[in-house]
Each structure stands twice: as C-alpha cells, then as structure tokens.
Amino acid sequence: MQLEKIKTPGLSHLSYLVGSGGQAAVIDPRRDCAVYVEKARAAGLEITHIFETHRNEDLVSGAPILAAMTGATVLHGPNPEQPVVYAETVRNGDCFSIGQLEIRVLETPGHTDDHLAYALFDTAYPDKAVGVFTGDALFVGDVGRTDFYPERRREVAGLLYDSLQDILALGDQALIYPAHGAGSVCGSGMAEREFSTVGHERMNNPRLQINDREAFIDFKTSENHYQPPYFRLMERLNMEGGEAPPVVMRPRNLSLKQLHDCDADHLIDIREPMAYASGHLPGSMSLPVNMLPAFAGWFIEEGQSLVLIASDEEQLATAMEHLVRIAFDNVIGGYVGVVPAAAKGEQMQQAPMIDTTEVENRLNNAQNWTLLDVRDIDERNTNAIEGSQHIYVGHLNERWHELDQSRHYTLMCASGARATIAAGWLASRGFEHIDIYLGSMGAWQATHK
Template sequence: MLIERFFVGDGISHISYLVAGQTKAIVIDPKRDVNDYIRKAKELGVEIEAILVTHLHADFIGGHYELSEKTGAKLYLPAKQESKRAHIPVQEGDIIQIENIKIDVLDTPGHTPEHVSYVFTDLSRGEEPVAVFTGDTLFVGDVGRPDLFPDKKEELAKALYNSLQKLMGLPDFVEVYPAHGAGTLCGKALSTKRSSTIGYEKRFNKLLSLSEEDFIKSLLEGMPPAPDHFKRCSKINEEGAMFLSKLSSPKPLSVKEFENLIDDDRIVLDTRHYLTWIGGHIPNSLSMDYKFMPFSLFAGWILDPEKEILLVIDNSNEVDDIAIKLRRVGIDNIVGYIENHTFSWTKAGKPIKSFKAISPDTLEERLNDENILLLDVRSKSELRSGQIENSINIPLPELRERYIELDKDKDKEIIIYCGLGPRGALAASLLEKVGFENISVLAGGFTGWSNYKKSPLVCGR
C-alpha cells in the first residue's frame, strides 16, 4: 500500500491523498484541480477505483464529483451529508474493501456534524490497521474547530471530544493523515509536520490530555475568525461545483477592451508584487500579491464571488496558475487579463494611482508626527509578537467595515503595516476604494521593523 500526498498552500494548507494498491487506487478529500490524481495514478500504473470524502470542506472547493465522472470511480460520502448527487453513503460500521486494502468507517463528528474518518488496513501485511485519514477531526498537534456552526458550537465541541476518544482507541502505531497542515484556519495551532501517529498525538497533542470541560472551553475561546468563503464553500461542496474542465481560461485583453469592462460590477485584481502596485496601479484596483501572500485565502475572504474579475498580471505564463488559485475558493468569474500588465496601460496614456512605500528608518523619524495615523492590519494573534508604538489595530478583513473609524482628512497620512508588506498593500487598496487618498505602506511590515530595531518593542494601544 503506497500513500501519495498532495499539498496545497496559499493559506488553505489542504492535504489530499492517493492510496495505491496493486492495480487500484483510492483518493481521499480531493482538491478541485483533479488532473494531478489522474496523472499520478497513470504514473503508478493503477486505476482510481474509489473517492472518499471525510466531510463538507469549508475552506476550499473539492473535486470529488468531477474526479468521479472523469474516472468512473465510486464516490463515498458521509451518510449524514444526505447529498442528492450520485454517491455511496457511509457511516460507522461500514467496510469498503479494494484489493487487499480494507477501509473501516468511523463517525467522527465535531468539526462538522456529518464528519467521518477512514481507517485503513493493509491485509497483505496483517489484520491490524496501519493508517487513519482523519479529515479535520484530528490534526498534527491540534484538532478541528467546532465553531463553524455557531448555534451548535457547544454541542459540536462535545461531539469532537468524544470522536477524539474514539480515534485514541486505535493502536499507537497507526499513522495519522489529516486534511490540513499548518497555515489553515480550520484549526488554531497546527504543527508544520504533515503526518503523525496515534501514539505521538497521545503524548504530545496537549488538547488530548484535557478534561472534557477544559477541552470545550479551550476550543471555544481564542479561535481565529472564520473567513467569508467558509460558508460558501461548504454549500458549493454539497451541491457540487462547476467542473474545472468546463470553465474557460482567462483571455488576454487589449487596453481598450480592459478599460471598457471596468465598472462597479467587476473587480480589477492586481496580482503583481505589492511594491509594484504601490508604485503605480489602475485606480481602485485591489492589490493581492500572487506570490508573497496567502493568495487563495484572502481571495476567498475578500473578493465578491458574484462579481467578474479582471486581472492585472506580470506574465501571461502565470495566468492559469492564478486562475486555479482563485477557483479553489470559488472565485470562478474570471473574464480576462491585461496584456503586458500596466506597461501597456500607461503607454496608452491611461490614468494611474500611486502611494508611498516607506522604510523603517523613515517611519522611526515620523513616529511622533501628529499628522500620521499608524494602522496595524495584522490579526489579533500576531499582536503577541509586539506592536509598533502608537499604532492602532484593525485586522485586515475587518477593515472593510471598520474603515469608518479612520480619519479621511487629506492632511492626515495613514501609514499601514502588516507582517511582511503584501497585506498592507491590500489594506491600502481597500481604503482607496472607499475614498482615502493619503496612504503609505511600511515595506517589510512588522518583520522589517523588528529587524531594523533589533530590540524589544513597545506594545501599542
């Protein structure tokens, strides 16, 4: 039995798997771009026989329906999901056997009500299980969050505690393969390690040693905010997304075509390096640095999925990769992209907007300037590492509503910082769209500031 892992980063940190036997293979929790599994199966000389889904994923769009149609593989979904699409429902006590691989289904609700886990036994080696695919019930060093259903969060936290006790009943040597690694918002503090064992988690996963009362309290306090796309993705995964193979590639647009498409019903999304955007961009475009920020996460969180997307890109070779990163979180309406990025735009004499990027030494000189407002757009959890003095904190996603707390006085300069810089540019672009003009971004963010100071920092208010 061979286990192949497929990892997607970009703030999703999704892990899916292909388990190969002698001639057949099983895919667990597939991503939306399913051709990778088909290619791997062909490379290994096996045929995809089954697709197993642990639960309705909230943070990405799954490819289970398309993979089933493309390969003819049987699709197994949790019975409590009650999907109306063609599938085989499974629940605790059910057994799936493919060649010498025996798969026992366990009900493991808690992260979601319908969640199941799959316990694999390689019968060619013995009668005891060797691996469990835990979805979002058990991570390495953490567990799934139970608060995605706010009205049921206490009930689900208790169910999660019981599900984990069930998993801890497996032999210590059983390998644990979760659906996410560090970087996801489906948990609070996942390890960077992407697999583990039951025995290792018993010993080192601190949540597993808590009493039920303390476990529930721990999970319901201090959980990071759930991004906007979580509810949307769950619904799409239940109903089934449009197959990627049926979506067209974004097309190149001339300056005239691009300009004629710009209106309130479309989003101009600039994916270039954040400092390039700061230096010159199409007015009211949103900055999402494709290479240096959790692109898929913030695209799902910030972009309106009902609006069409017009891309500003560095290189046409990147467009397909950018499109799949958007479509993994349900942003499908990508019309096209401007050729030669903003070079062609400025060459045609079209208007641009620019802000200032400042370095830490410049900021230090201005810290006591009454005409600046220092805005920290990092998450609450990031503030534990410190904060630049006299700054106020509004986490980036909250800025969409809380911008009304800021002074629009043109004489008041807003200097924005995040962790590294790209989120600061995104924040600047959000403020530009609601009328702010005097904006600067701290290049390098708090990381650059910390390296510049090389000393303990004063926490701000």
C-alpha cells in the first residue's frame, strides 16, 4: 500500500499517488504529469483512476494528459455550468476500489460548485476513514475561498460551511490531504505544516472555530481575495482539457542580437530584485523566478510571446516549469548574459533605491511625487504610511493608465520585492521617474517603533 504526496513548488499545489494491489489512483495531477507515471511504475502500480477535486483556477490540470498516457478514467464532480469534457461525472456516495483501498465520493460545494472530497478507506479496517482528500475545501489551518461566484456570495459561503461539516463527520482520526499548502493563492491562513488530521483541524483551525453558520458566512463574505486574469484561462482549459506541455522544458538560448530581433511581447527579467534594480535591459520587466507563479498571470495574456532573462541556466529551467504549469508556453528563448553585455557597452537601465530618510524627506517636502503602496489590501489596512497612495501590484496591469507619467513615483511593499515588480512594469510601460523604497514597510516600522 502506498500514498505519496507530489508537491509543485511556487504554486504550492499538492497532488497524490495512492496505490494498492497493483492499482493506483492520482488525485489532482498537474500538467507536467510524467512524474506520476514514473512513480507508479517504480512501485509496480498501474494508474487506473484519476480523481479531480474541482475545476482548478490557479493551474492547468494534468488529468486529460495523464489519462491519454495511461488509459485511466478521469472522475470529476457535477458542474451545473458546463460538464468537464474529458471526465466522467461522479456523485455523493459513489465508491471506487483501488486494491485493498476504497475511495468514497463526498460532494463538497462551496469553493466551486463542482467540488468533491474523497474519503479514503482501508477495507481491512472499514469502520472509519483513514484519510480524506479535501481539495480546496479544507486546508491545514484554513478553509477554501468562496469568492468565485460574487452574485451568490452568501449562498456559496453557506455551502462551504455545510461541506466542512460533512468532512468533519468522517471522524477525528482521518488524515487530511489538501490540494494546496502555505503560499497558495487559494487561501491566506494556511499553516507551514502539510500534515494534519480532521481532529487537529477541528480543535485548532481558526475557521472551524466559527460554529455558527451565519457567522461563518459573514466572515467568508468579508474576506479580500484577488483573482488574476489568468484564472479565467485556467478555468476554460480545465473544462475543455489542456494540451500536453512542451517535450523540452527548457527555453533555447538566445544571443543578444537574437533577443533584440525577436519582437517578443514581454522581456521578463527573472533575476533577483536587486540584480534587476542594479542593471537591466531596457524594456524588460522584473518577475523574479520564485514570484512567477504568483504574478506572471497578472501581466501576461494568453498567447503572448516571452523572452526570459536570467542569471543562469537553472533559473531558466525553473521559470519554464512555473510558466508551463499555468499555460504560458510561448517562450521564444532565454538569455543569460546581462553582466557580459554591460561589460561590452550594452545600454542598461537602473531602478534607483531610496531609504527611509529620503522617504520621510519627500513626504514632508516633495512636489509632484507619490509614494505608491502596492501591497494587498489586508496589509494596507493593518498598517499604512500616511500620505501614500494604494494600488495592488497586480492591478497595475490595467490601472497604470491612471498614473501620470510626468509624475515621480516611489514604489513600496513589505520588503521591496513586489515594489521591484511594480517598478519594472511601469518602466516597461514608459515611466521614467520611478524608484523603489528599499526595505519598504519593514524598514519603515523598524525606524518608527
């Protein structure tokens, strides 16, 4: 008997391979899904079933691709809007045998209408569930977001409350296997730990301490969540079935001349923020490699072409993995020669950094200047610098039009990383009078205790 978690870095996506008696099932596979086949074969297992907990919004499902590779059947929940074309619909109470194991379907709407949880039973000990694959209904330390149906906000929050009661009814002994861990955009309060039980969550999960249904609904409808534009692309692909990823998960190397001649829609500098600020190619925007999963979907549109500018080949390979998992495959190539290019006289741009003393001076004296806070609204509501303006970094993809290019802007966030993304985006849109508050709110609080 085998149960293995496969984690997708960046997206904090968790999928699972569970097997017994020569058979295996995969729960919520990612798009680059050869890993499941390799692990199953190594364990002498044949993948016969693929279970999806819901229509994902933050990544492309690998279910139709894995089904084509293995001949396995894909199972998905009922969707009143549009059926998932590559899957068979399952409903509450349906059961599936995987060797000695049994997987029982629970309809758990709320996060999405089609959401399912899958209770895992060992038929040798059938009285209580061994575990439950909770998808985006229940996380370690949090519960799923309910903002995808804004016209039905209170209804779907109530549905999630009811669904959580069904999961809790499986018993405190049941291990929980969620679809995401800390860092995912699908929840804001997840624990760093990726293991728990129903009983532990019942006692310690703050959201499960809200025992009144109406109070739970009030809480969920008051939450603030952001929906990047790429969510709509993910939703469509996960209804229709996305294509297999590129065979070679690494962009081809470009010379500097090829980079200049390629006419890409975006030049994306994936180096560290300080490297970008110190010197970058004109017209490039900053999206550090570890921040690509969270922010690429705000600034890149479906089908747009990309060139990646990196410090080394490893960064390029990692960036390509992140992008492929959210269906941004149109990568013309990668370039790793910024420093040598500068040494040969290639024109570079900088993103100047300023410190707290300069920010204070400007707040008191500067004309035609704005301190632009690009943190999320919850951070802003907790602590803000008086006199600053707020636009969330992702919303700059459209709201940059509202800004005056003749005005001087200093970008700030919590530390300076998101501020660098914002500064790079504005610079790529033609803004010339911008700089970054190094240390941002962290530095401000350190000097204003």
